[in-house]
Amino acid sequence: MSTLADVTAGLIEQRAILLEVMTLLSDATPLVAWSSRTRNALLTALSDEGLTSSEPWKVTALRRHLCGTTALTLPPRTGAAPISPAEHATAERLRADLPGLVRLRCAVGLELRTSAMQ
Amino acid sequence: MSDTPRLLGIDDALHIVQRLIDVSEARHVAFGEPIVLVGGSALAARSVRPFSENVDLWMPSFSDEVVHVVESEARAQWGPLVKLDVTSTENLWGNILVRDIALSPVVAHLTSSHGPIEVRALSIEDLFLLKLAAGRAKDLQDLSLLLAFTNAQQLIARFRTLSAWHGDRHALLGYADALVTWLVRDLGADPGATTGLGLPAFIQVALEEAHVDPG
Numbered sequence: 001m002s003t004l005a006d007v008t009a010g011l012i013e014q015r016a017i018l019l020e021v022m023t024l025l026s027d028a029t030p031l032v033a034w035s036s037r038t039r040n041a042l043l044t045a046l047s048d049e050g051l052t053s054s055e056p057w058k059v060t061a062l063r064r065h066l067c068g069t070t071a072l073t074l075p076p077r078t079g080a081a082p083i084s085p086a087e088h089a090t091a092e093r094l095r096a097d098l099p100g101l102v103r104l105r106c107a108v109g110l111e112l113r114t115s116a117m118q
Numbered sequence: 119m120s121d122t123p124r125l126l127g128i129d130d131a132l133h134i135v136q137r138l139i140d141v142s143e144a145r146h147v148a149f150g151e152p153i154v155l156v157g158g159s160a161l162a163a164r165s166v167r168p169f170s171e172n173v174d175l176w177m178p179s180f181s182d183e184v185v186h187v188v189e190s191e192a193r194a195q196w197g198p199l200v201k202l203d204v205t206s207t208e209n210l211w212g213n214i215l216v217r218d219i220a221l222s223p224v225v226a227h228l229t230s231s232h233g234p235i236e237v238r239a240l241s242i243e244d245l246f247l248l249k250l251a252a253g254r255a256k257d258l259q260d261l262s263l264l265l266a267f268t269n270a271q272q273l274i275a276r277f278r279t280l281s282a283w284h285g286d287r288h289a290l291l292g293y294a295d296a297l298v299t300w301l302v303r304d305l306g307a308d309p310g311a312t313t314g315l316g317l318p319a320f321i322q323v324a325l326e327e328a329h330v331d332p333g
Binding site: 001002003004006007008010011012014015018019022052053054055085086088089092093096097100101 | 125167169171172189198199201211212213251252253254255256258259260262263304
């Protein structure tokens with residue numbers, strides 16, 4: 001059972017990451033310079049693996065907003081740990097809010113492709 | 119990195135809704151009534167939690183231009199993360215149409231040039247059942263909080279209505295299963311409560327096999 005304190009802490013954490021991702025995208029900071037926390041948050045938000053309900057559509061909408069129609073091959077997340085419920089919740093927050101917060105196609109220059117991460 | 123902007127209280131949310139009315143009128147743009155708080159705003163209106171991340175509304179009609187203007191104002195006051203999310207479609211989070219959303223309970227009154235404007239909010243049961251159907255990680259924590267404000271009888275009664283408006287009939291069994299799991303585990307309901315859900319017989323049989331007679 002979640003308590004109000006748990007929910008509050010989770011929301012504050014999600015918003016901190018959202019603000020960080022928004023700033024990094026707005027500043028066009030290269031992905032290699034991102035912290036593993038923010039990098040994993042964005043990569044999880046852009047992945048539709050295992051998603052149901054309306055979330056796959058939101059992944060498509062976020063990809064379009066950040067990268068236009070460019071086909072993406074996402075680099076792997078940092079670390080081998082499975083995605084936690086808190087990370088899923090943060091990814092959902094990014095999918096819901098990022099398109100309204102950052103410039104259209106602001107991630108095109110970040111080269112969200114495997115080759116760029118090698 | 120700057121500090122994270124603060125979350126919105128219900129008074130903040132209502133202030134933003136009032137601006138939506140005021141700016142619409144100043145620009146002579148029609149807007150539909152009633153205005154219904156959904157999402158985090160509805161949770162705040164119903165005191166489930168004292169804050170909301172964004173202002174989420176359902177209105178029958180509105181101007182995207184006005185929403186943009188008011189959202190920009192709100193960001194100047196409450197920080198860059200504030201989102202004013204307005205929709206006129208009744209499927210708020212997924213496959214369920216809340217066809218009677220305009221009849222949601224009244225929680226506040228705002229003002230307009232032609233008199234008071236009713237502000238409504240989704241009921242506790244709607245919030246629980248819609249978040250349960252959406253199944254997102256960020257909704258699951260709210261489910262625990264919502265349970266403190268309702269009971270099995272009220273959830274079952276509302277499920278009987280909402281389940282008829284579920285757009286994916288093949289998903290209905292899994293949805294009902296999820297509800298019964300919460301009712302039995304967290305509200306101490308008898309597994310026999312499945313019979314009250316008003317489901318088609320073949321779905322009822324499958325549910326009873328899983329919950330009443332799992333052996």
